[in-house]
Amino acid sequence: MALEPTPLLLSNLYWITLLAVVVSSASGVLKAGFKQFDLFGVIIIAVATGLGGGSLRDMLLDRDVFWINDQTFFIASLGSAVVIFVAARLMTVSPRYFRV
Secondary structure, three states: OOOOOOOHHHHHHHHHHHHHHHHHHHHHHHHHHHHHHHHHHHHHHHHHHHHHHHHHHHOOOOOOHHHOOHHHHHHHHHHHHHHHHHHHHOOOOOHHHOOO
16 A cells, blocks of 8 residues: 655645754753853754754665755754754753753
8 A cells, every 4th residue: 555645744744854853953952051062062063963863864865965955954953053042041941851
């Protein structure tokens, strides 16, 4: 049984992927914030965290890297890094919320 992707499914997958990049970047920012990184270091960690997994997946599958084809993912990663960096400096987040 073959599943034909509908435009609605493709649109939903796009937005889910974009949300995953933003959330992954935010987690990288918060982790780097506990180490007292400056804004440049936080952005590097956020981009590596937000885009690294999908980039590795695309390279292993011999596909075009997703964020190079669509710069929205890179911009969202940068934007979330800056917003979370500023927000984290304005409010205190306890490290106990990050225990697994």
